[in-house]
Amino acid sequence: MGNEDALFYSRILTELTLSFHIIYATIGVGVPLMIMIAQWVGIKKKDEHYILLARRWTRGFVITVAVGVVTGTAIGLQLTLLWPNFMELAGNVIALPLFMETFAFFFEAIFLGIYLYTWDRFRNQRKHLLLLVPVALGAAFSAVFITMVNAFMNAPQGFELVNGELVNVNPIVAMFNPAMPTKVAHVVSSAFMTSAFILASIAAFRLLRGSNHLYHKKALYLTMKVGLIFSIATALIGDFSGKYLAEYQPEKLAAAEWHFETTEKAPLILFGVLQEGEPRYGISIPYALSILAYNNPYAEVTGLDQFPEDEIPPLYIHYLFNIMVAIGMWLTILSFIFWLGIKRDWKFVTGSWFKRLIVLGGPLSIIAIETGWWLAEVGRQPWVLRGLMRTAEAATSSDQVDLMLLLFACLYIVLAIGSVVVLRRMFRKNPVEKELSDRNNNKEEERT
Amino acid sequence: MNIDIEIVGITVLWTFLFGYLIIGSIDYGAGFFNAYNLLTDKEHVLTKIIQRYLSPVWEVTNVFLVFFFVGIIGFFPKTAFYYGTVLLVPVSIALLLLAIRGSYYAFETYGARGHKGYSFMYGLSGLLLPASLSIVLTISEGGFVHLDRGKPVLNYFILFISPLTWSIFLLSITAVLYISAVFLTWYAHKAKDTLATNVMRKYALIWSLPSIITASSIIYQLKFHNDEHFNRLMHLWWMFALSLLFFVGTVLLLWAKRNYGFAFISLIAQYALAFYGYGISHYPYLLYPFLTLYDSFTNEAMAISLIIAFILGLGLLIPSLYLLLRLFLFNKGYVKGNSDYY
Ligand code: HDD
Ligand code: HEM
Ligand code: HEM
Numbered sequence: 001m002g003n004e005d006a007l008f009y010s011r012i013l014t015e016l017t018l019s020f021h022i023i024y025a026t027i028g029v030g031v032p033l034m035i036m037i038a039q040w041v042g043i044k045k046k047d048e049h050y051i052l053l054a055r056r057w058t059r060g061f062v063i064t065v066a067v068g069v070v071t072g073t074a075i076g077l078q079l080t081l082l083w084p085n086f087m088e089l090a091g092n093v094i095a096l097p098l099f100m101e102t103f104a105f106f107f108e109a110i111f112l113g114i115y116l117y118t119w120d121r122f123r124n125q126r127k128h129l130l131l132l133v134p135v136a137l138g139a140a141f142s143a144v145f146i147t148m149v150n151a152f153m154n155a156p157q158g159f160e161l162v163n164g165e166l167v168n169v170n171p172i173v174a175m176f177n178p179a180m181p182t183k184v185a186h187v188v189s190s191a192f193m194t195s196a197f198i199l200a201s202i203a204a205f206r207l208l209r210g211s212n213h214l215y216h217k218k219a220l221y222l223t224m225k226v227g228l229i230f231s232i233a234t235a236l237i238g239d240f241s242g243k244y245l246a247e248y249q250p251e252k253l254a255a256a257e258w259h260f261e262t263t264e265k266a267p268l269i270l271f272g273v274l275q276e277g278e279p280r281y282g283i284s285i286p287y288a289l290s291i292l293a294y295n296n297p298y299a300e301v302t303g304l305d306q307f308p309e310d311e312i313p314p315l316y317i318h319y320l321f322n323i324m325v326a327i328g329m330w331l332t333i334l335s336f337i338f339w340l341g342i343k344r345d346w347k348f349v350t351g352s353w354f355k356r357l358i359v360l361g362g363p364l365s366i367i368a369i370e371t372g373w374w375l376a377e378v379g380r381q382p383w384v385l386r387g388l389m390r391t392a393e394a395a396t397s398s399d400q401v402d403l404m405l406l407l408f409a410c411l412y413i414v415l416a417i418g419s420v421v422v423l424r425r426m427f428r429k430n431p432v433e434k435e436l437s438d439r440n441n442n443k444e445e446e447r448t
Numbered sequence: 449m450n451i452d453i454e455i456v457g458i459t460v461l462w463t464f465l466f467g468y469l470i471i472g473s474i475d476y477g478a479g480f481f482n483a484y485n486l487l488t489d490k491e492h493v494l495t496k497i498i499q500r501y502l503s504p505v506w507e508v509t510n511v512f513l514v515f516f517f518v519g520i521i522g523f524f525p526k527t528a529f530y531y532g533t534v535l536l537v538p539v540s541i542a543l544l545l546l547a548i549r550g551s552y553y554a555f556e557t558y559g560a561r562g563h564k565g566y567s568f569m570y571g572l573s574g575l576l577l578p579a580s581l582s583i584v585l586t587i588s589e590g591g592f593v594h595l596d597r598g599k600p601v602l603n604y605f606i607l608f609i610s611p612l613t614w615s616i617f618l619l620s621i622t623a624v625l626y627i628s629a630v631f632l633t634w635y636a637h638k639a640k641d642t643l644a645t646n647v648m649r650k651y652a653l654i655w656s657l658p659s660i661i662t663a664s665s666i667i668y669q670l671k672f673h674n675d676e677h678f679n680r681l682m683h684l685w686w687m688f689a690l691s692l693l694f695f696v697g698t699v700l701l702l703w704a705k706r707n708y709g710f711a712f713i714s715l716i717a718q719y720a721l722a723f724y725g726y727g728i729s730h731y732p733y734l735l736y737p738f739l740t741l742y743d744s745f746t747n748e749a750m751a752i753s754l755i756i757a758f759i760l761g762l763g764l765l766i767p768s769l770y771l772l773l774r775l776f777l778f779n780k781g782y783v784k785g786n787s788d789y790y
Contacts (some may be wrong), residue, residue: 096753
């Protein structure tokens with residue numbers, strides 16, 4: 001196997017592992033916050049339903065954490081195994097956030113272990129809730145730190161290259177690179193949003209399946225409300241990400257928008273196909289790209305004509321971008337209508353077709369996460385470190401990458417099936433109705 | 449005194465690796481004993497005690513490993529180039545085992561009980577995992593890697609037929625079983641579970657001798673494989689002699705059924721002395737003969753910021769770990785079985 005092959009398979013394996021890890025990692029970042037909100041509301045309102053909600057979510061969460069941990073360990077090692085040249089350089093400049101991430105993991109892991117086994121150890125429920133704070137913080141900070149590393153790949157700074165030697169390294173400057181603020185904020189808020197919609201889609205699914213329990217209705221309303229807040233935040237921050245790109249990575253934005261010539265008053269093209277290098281059949285919104293990029297309908301937006309042929313990312317990222325944005329808009333509208341509808345007592349928001357739309361929201365937001373990352377990563381190509389190191393230069397020279405790809409693909413299939421089966425069995429064996437009556441009986445017994 | 453910052457870095461990493469060695473061994477051995485017990489004995493005396501110890505800590509165990517490999521890239525970035533290139537296959541296999549183990553543990557414990565097959569897989573993977581990770585130590589001794597047009601290449605055949613490889617392989621298995629058994633004897637004793645204590649004590653005694661024989665055979669193998677390392681090792685003979693003394697101490701205490709807590713502490717001392725002795729004699733090489741601590745070290749700015757981050761991190765970590773231990777390991781009610789997981 002030549003180096004070309006090693007490069008090709010390394011790319012596929014990296015893509016595969018990251019795309020798989022990101023599903024569990026996103027849930028890992030977002031769900032602790034949701035559990036916290038539910039438990040807090042439950043304590044405040046003295047409402048058993050919310051407490052039970054927190055408990056059941058926690059139980060499911062443990063399963064996704066487990067897969068998040070093992071796939072995370074896989075990607076952590078694979079980065080070194082598949083991209084040794086990149087990691088050597090990265091180790092010199094951006095190791096600090098990676099290192100701090102491990103402390104976030106420690107923090108999360110330790111307190112999750114404690115939280116799980118102390119539900120009834122404290123007389124004061126608030127103390128138990130307090131144990132969840134480090135879990136949520138630890139998870140959010142793992143996302144923050146790792147995203148800093150990824151931001152560095154997009155906007156490397158904090159060092160100088162003199163004759164191939166690294167000098168004047170400043171880890172802090174490297175961490176706080178221009179890509180960092182929007183990227184970190186967008187990743188964290190999209191994780192919260194995704195978790196809310198996944199939990200909403202479970203509640204809606206139960207209601208559709210004929211359960212009419214108040215428990216599910218409360219769950220649905222709570223998660224949709226949180227989903228609404230974070231989908232607005234995600235869209236807003238996404239807009240800032242576009243502005244960041246216009247400023248620092250114009251080639252990514254131009255490729256994502258099929259913006260070939262540098263022009264003022266640039267229109268935004270949605271979907272469409274490319275024919276002979278011309279976008280066709282798309283929806284063109286006048287001025288919109290200039291607004292997205294600079295908040296000014298007359299601003300000039302750099303087009304792909306400004307870049308050498310071999311530094312232009314693949315043009316299919318246009319679709320990835322469109323899909324992500326469309327899903328973001330759609331879920332904002334959907335959750336807004338639901339929220340307003342509940343307030344105003346509109347009948348259709350509790351109807352079954354509306355619930356079907358909500359059920360779709362969970363998978364859709366995961367698709368948005370995936371397409372968002374593919375956009376960000378593929379859009380950085382051909383660079384692994386933008387402007388400094390090409391992906392081709394970073395890859396391993398090892399000959400067995402194809403075999404490893406096969407092994408890991410099998411592993412992920414097993415893990416995916418395993419986690420779904422276990423989660424389903426776990427909740428099927430122990431339905432809400434049964435658990436609620438069990439808990440009530442226990443309380444009665446304690447009283448007598 | 450003037451200590452090189454390189455030494456500080458490697459000491460931190462080596463210490464966390466030692467932490468992983470101990471708690472990882474407990475974890476891996478526990479899985480094996482549990483499976484063995486399930487298959488051979490209908491009473492399942494061990495299951496409860498093992499579950500109770502592992503449930504709250506398994507994820508923490510994993511982080512020790514993550515800490516080590518992230519830290520080594522941070523402090524010694526050149527290792528990424530050498531080890532990253534040659535370790536693709538062995539480490540991928542270890543990852544596979546790790547993934548199966550970690551996830552199925554969670555699936556079983558928190559999700560739905562599966563059948564015996566899982567426990568069996570779980571137990572077996574626990575033995576193979578340390579063995580596959582220990583290959584890294586073997587490779588670090590040199591002689592298995594050569595440079596081909598500036599790229600490191602691993603010679604699998606030489607690795608496969610080397611007696612050193614197999615001695616380290618055997619040591620990793622026997623050590624895992626021995627460490628785990630000694631710890632669980634103590635833990636079961638604290639839980640006042642006499643049945644489990646007796647079973648674990650028996651296992652600990654069974655595995656004590658093999659563990660020390662395999663350890664000594666490595667020193668012997670090293671003489672032929674890497675004379676330079678062997679000689680340095682001999683300069684530190686006193687560390688290994690002390691280590692042996694502690695080994696005898698542990699076995700005597702177990703034999704006399706006395707003071708299992710001390711037996712475990714003495715075991716830690718035994719392995720710490722041997723592990724650090726081995727580490728110090730490895731100095732200054734990270735990979736014979738290509739890579740030393742000094743030419744692979746990161747720049748000063750990064751080193752200092754990593755060390756500051758480490759100190760701040762410890763400030764968070766130590767109290768939290770203490771809390772975890774107090775609530776679970778040293779909590780009488782919990783150890784005895786008043787679990788309140790729902
Ligand atoms: C639920 C998920 C989700 C949703 C609904 C959106 N995004 Fe997003 N987006 C992500 C999840 C995401 C992400 C997975 O978090 C990415 C990938 C890498 C990153 O930094 O964030 C991302 C990247 C990303 C980038 C590339 C950043 C870069 O490469 O540096 C841009 C320009 C946007 N987003 C813009 C938007 C806009 C204008 C949205 C309007 C609604 C939007 N996103 C919705
Ligand atoms: C957060 C830190 C991240 C780091 C350090 C990182 C690192 C890398 C590296 C080294 C490559 C190799 C270049 C290549 O294959 O082309 C890569 C590519 C890629 N990554 Fe990321 N990545 C990160 C996040 C993610 C996430 C979360 C995803 C989730 C889907 C992702 C998806 C991809 C994809 C799809 C590619 C392949 C691009 C191509 O087609 O070549 N990345 N990343
Ligand atoms: C190249 C990129 C990445 C690497 C190297 C990486 C590495 C890891 C590692 C080693 C773990 C296991 C930690 C443990 O043992 O507890 C892990 C888990 C985790 N990762 Fe990733 N990760 C990457 C991308 C991401 C991204 C982009 C996010 C967030 C959006 C993320 C969020 C998490 C979270 C929250 C966990 C904890 C497990 C959980 O709660 O599910 N990771 N990651």
